[in-house]
Amino acid sequence: MLTYYRDADVVVTSTGVRMAGRQFALADFTAVWHRRSRRSWGIVAGRGVIGLAVAVPVLVGLLGIGVALLIHASAGTTVALIGGGILAGLLALPLADVLLDRVDRSYDRGSRSLEIWGRVGGADVLLLRTGDRRRFGQIYRALQRALDSGPA
The missing domain is CATH 1.10.287 (Helix Hairpins)
Incomplete structure (x- = not known):
């Protein structure tokens, strides 16, 4: 198992993702995208x-x-x-x-919150919301790398 990102709240590995206290297998995702909220x-x-x-x-x-x-x-x-x-x-x-x-x-x-969304089992799930652009970028790139590498 390869770890792409890890902090106290988020873990992205080659087998799965833990965000917002929920665990997801990489194979469960049919799509992943991000959004920016309105400017504060x-x-x-x-x-x-x-x-x-x-x-x-x-x-x-x-x-x-x-x-x-x-x-x-x-x-x-x-x-x-x-x-x-x-x-x-x-x-x-x-x-x-x-x-x-x-x-x-x-x-x-930043002046906007950033969100990572995923489609799991046909439902859109908010995986992460943060105002920290650097952390958001690290997590989103890690998730993309994990999904692109395929199952371990």
């Missing part, structure tokens, strides 16, 4: 909010520098405003790193 606008909006959270401190810093240069204040006030603007921009760097990492992970998960 909440996830897309969340990415926009994270982008704003990165941009706001930088914009505040630039605004402070701009105000310092435009108003005719004392040298001490001008230096304080420019220093505060630079400090606000520099304080945004660690926050930006964390937030941009969250954006990267959200793109890895």
Whole structure:
């Protein structure tokens, strides 16, 4: 028996498949396909909010520098405003790193859920639903390889 994919919830071997707590023999499948669900606008909006959270401190810093240069204040006030603007921009760097990492992970998960379906005994069966594109691709390719190789 050859194992094509294994994790805590899914096992794809040359003899069968275990997904969603159910066991299927490869010979039971007459068709396998995948679908994408509708886009989750909440996830897309969340990415926009994270982008704003990165941009706001930088914009505040630039605004402070701009105000310092435009108003005719004392040298001490001008230096304080420019220093505060630079400090606000520099304080945004660690926050930006964390937030941009969250954006990267959200793109890895995608804004749609992905489903693997199979026709078993004349009925369409949902085998897997996930938002993790990488995991979905690994499982679907493993299932395709197992089905293409035929019975062991």
